[in-house]
Amino acid sequence: MAYFTGILxxxxxxxKMTLFLWIMTLALSLPLGFLVSLLVRGxxxxxxxxxxxYIYIMRGTPLMLQLMFVYYGLPxxxxxxxxxxxxxxxxxxFAFALNYxxxxxxxxxxxxxxxxxGQYEACQVLSLSRPQTLTRVVIPQMIRVALPxxxxxxxxxxxxxxxxxxxxxxxxxxxxxxxxxRDSNPAAYVLAGLIYLVIVFAVTLVFKKLEARYRLxxx
Amino acid sequence: xxxxxxKHLRKAYGEQEVLRDxxxxxxxxxxIAVIGSSGSGKSTLLRCLIDLEQADGGSIxxxxxxxxxxxxxxxxxxxxxxxxxxxxxxxxxNLFPNLNVRDNLKLAPRxxxxxxxxALEERCARLLRKVGLAHKDTAYPALLSGGEQQRVxxxxxxxxxxxxxxxxxxxxxxxxxxxxxVLEVIRQLxxxxxxxxxxxxxxxxxxxxxxxxxxxxxxRVAEEGSPAEVLDAPKQERTRLFLRSTLK
Ligand SMILES: Nc1ncnc2c1ncn2[C@@H]1O[C@H](COP(=O)(O)OP(=O)(O)O)[C@@H](O)[C@H]1O
Ligand SMILES: [Mg+2]
Numbered sequence: 014m015a016y017f018t019g020i021l022x023x024x025x026x027x028x029k030m031t032l033f034l035w036i037m038t039l040a041l042s043l044p045l046g047f048l049v050s051l052l053v054r055g056x057x058x059x060x061x062x063x064x065x066x067y068i069y070i071m072r073g074t075p076l077m078l079q080l081m082f083v084y085y086g087l088p089x090x091x092x093x094x095x096x097x098x099x100x101x102x103x104x105x106x107f108a109f110a111l112n113y114x115x116x117x118x119x120x121x122x123x124x125x126x127x128x129x130x131g132q133y134e135a136c137q138v139l140s141l142s143r144p145q146t147l148t149r150v151v152i153p154q155m156i157r158v159a160l161p162x163x164x165x166x167x168x169x170x171x172x173x174x175x176x177x178x179x180x181x182x183x184x185x186x187x188x189x190x191x192x193x194x195r196d197s198n199p200a201a202y203v204l205a206g207l208i209y210l211v212i213v214f215a216v217t218l219v220f221k222k223l224e225a226r227y228r229l230x231x232x
Numbered sequence: 233x234x235x236x237x238x239k240h241l242r243k244a245y246g247e248q249e250v251l252r253d254x255x256x257x258x259x260x261x262x263x264i265a266v267i268g269s270s271g272s273g274k275s276t277l278l279r280c281l282i283d284l285e286q287a288d289g290g291s292i293x294x295x296x297x298x299x300x301x302x303x304x305x306x307x308x309x310x311x312x313x314x315x316x317x318x319x320x321x322x323x324x325x326n327l328f329p330n331l332n333v334r335d336n337l338k339l340a341p342r343x344x345x346x347x348x349x350x351a352l353e354e355r356c357a358r359l360l361r362k363v364g365l366a367h368k369d370t371a372y373p374a375l376l377s378g379g380e381q382q383r384v385x386x387x388x389x390x391x392x393x394x395x396x397x398x399x400x401x402x403x404x405x406x407x408x409x410x411x412x413x414v415l416e417v418i419r420q421l422x423x424x425x426x427x428x429x430x431x432x433x434x435x436x437x438x439x440x441x442x443x444x445x446x447x448x449x450x451x452r453v454a455e456e457g458s459p460a461e462v463l464d465a466p467k468q469e470r471t472r473l474f475l476r477s478t479l480k
Contacts, residue, residue: 135326138282139340139392140316149339153330 020192020201027188028208034105034174034184035212039167041110046117053122064118071115076108077176083108084180105177109170116166124159125151157227164220171212185209233296235260235396235427236281236318241290242303243276243451250276251287252451258396261425265438265459268448269474274431277448278398281429283315294318295395316344319389323401325381327373333360333384334369337391344392352391359387363417379410383417397421399430415441435478439463447471 053064071079084104087097099107128151136146175186189205192198234257243251250273258264266274279285281292289303292314298306299314306314328336337356341347360366363383373381382402389397399418403411415437421428422441432438438445438459445462447455447470455462455471466472 129326131322131324131326132328134284135322135328136340137284138315138318138320139388140312140344141340142343145343149343150328150330154328157330 016196016198016200017204020196020204023192024185024188024201024204024208027183027185027205028212030102030182030184031171031174031186032212034102034109034177034182035171037106038109038113038170038174041106042113042117043163045110045114047121049114049118050121050125053118054125068115068118071112072119076112076173077179079112080105080108080176080180083111101177101180101182104180105174105182109174109177113166113170117163120159120162120166121155123162124155124157127158128154160220160224160227164217164224167220168213168216171216172209175209233260234258234293235262235295236429237291237293238281239291241277241280241287241292243273243280243285243287243289250451251280254290254451254453256446256453256456258427258429260395260427262427262443263422263441264429265442265445266429266431266448267433267435267438267445267462267474268454269477272448273451274448275400278320278400278429278431282318282320282398283311284320316392317395318398319392319394319396320398320400321382321385321389321402323404325373325378325385325405327381327385327388329373332370332372333365333376336373336384337388340388341391355391356387359390360384362390362420363387364413377410378406379413382406382414386414386417386421395427397426397428399428399432401431401433403432403434433478435463435475447474449474 049064049068052060053068055061084099084101087099088094090097132150132154133146136150141149174184177184178187178190181187185205185208189201192201237257239255241251241254242249254273254277256264266277268274276285280287281294283299286305287300287303291301292299293301294314295317297310297314297317299311300306305311328339331339334356337359338352341352341355342349357366357369360369363386365380365383365387368376368380368384373384376384386402402418403414406414411434415434418428418430419437419441430438430442440459442459445457445459446453447462447466447468449470455466455468461467462471463475466475
């Protein structure tokens, strides 16, 4: 027990980094994913294709590889390389945000597809403009459909942040691993696991509230 | 003056001609019932009038504003000015599920007409009373019966104060016991001299409420006249066949 309380402050430092990475990734990838889903739906074909290629690459390659590529690989690109030398945290946020934006874009796209054609037609015969149709009618309905998928991804992201240990970012997993090898005692893994569970529990609670609110507004 | 004037309207989906040379006029206060078998082009006709579908040829003028002439559409702005004079009620209601009844009614006039809030509120309350749903003003559409939803949809269309109201089979997705309450609202509008084009399979309603009946067959106006003329003494063999098939 004394050993647990001894290593706790160090692991909590890591947990702080984990949470920061989690929040920054969400703050960037949700708007970015939304934008991508709009571009995919848009009428400008080349942009649609470009976004689909982007989504395919992000979903078709391992996140760990993307992380290592952003941190170790980008600086080797000719000409622009020197400008793409990020510190560990920036690289991690960058890679996670790009990756999650692709997944969120897919979820938003599914939400858009769930809005019936009749809703757009009702807006048109009521003389609403396209932006008004989107913001007042389509997006609120799209969000409701997308929310469960968003919840799942945000929870997965809590755990995925641990991948950042491959670029030696001082987050929770990194702290646990360092503690275990220093003390030859696996207790730090157990403690780290518990901390992840607490975070996931809190996140789940928040999103369930959000989902319930969206459902209630329609009953 | 004609509220809407349609001349030589044509529309095809690929090879299939859905509207072939449709011409008619509606003057203020008229109620037109459009009847005809499924696939005869009734929905396509209404949808072309309000620019939900693009026609291939002909002319449409609404309230003096030209929407299209000899197959050429006017500018987006002109088309919008023409369609703004019309409202439409759909078979599937198409209420906004994310908004309660009152907000369904007020959304478009608030955003499009930019009217004062108290004027909107007053009209909203009056129209909900008219369709008998004043007590449901804060309910969400999901909790309403089909008949109630369609009555809200009618009130929502009326909020824009259209000169012409189009109905595409307003009772076809309702249980039989709910069609009466919706038809009653449309009858009341007819009594108030609201100009309407109603696509319907309800022959009783067409007989009582319509001032004129248009029978469509394979994309053409096959017969047109007063309800007594078309429904009781049809001149065309096709009309007779159709009417016989609707008698159950
Ligand atoms: N979007 C469409 N694409 C292809 N064909 C269509 C489309 N909409 C309607 N049609 C065809 O046009 C014809 C007329 O349809 P419609 O106007 O809906 O008839 P009604 O309302 O009288 O039943 C039908 O044969 C239908 O299959
Ligand atoms: Mg139809």
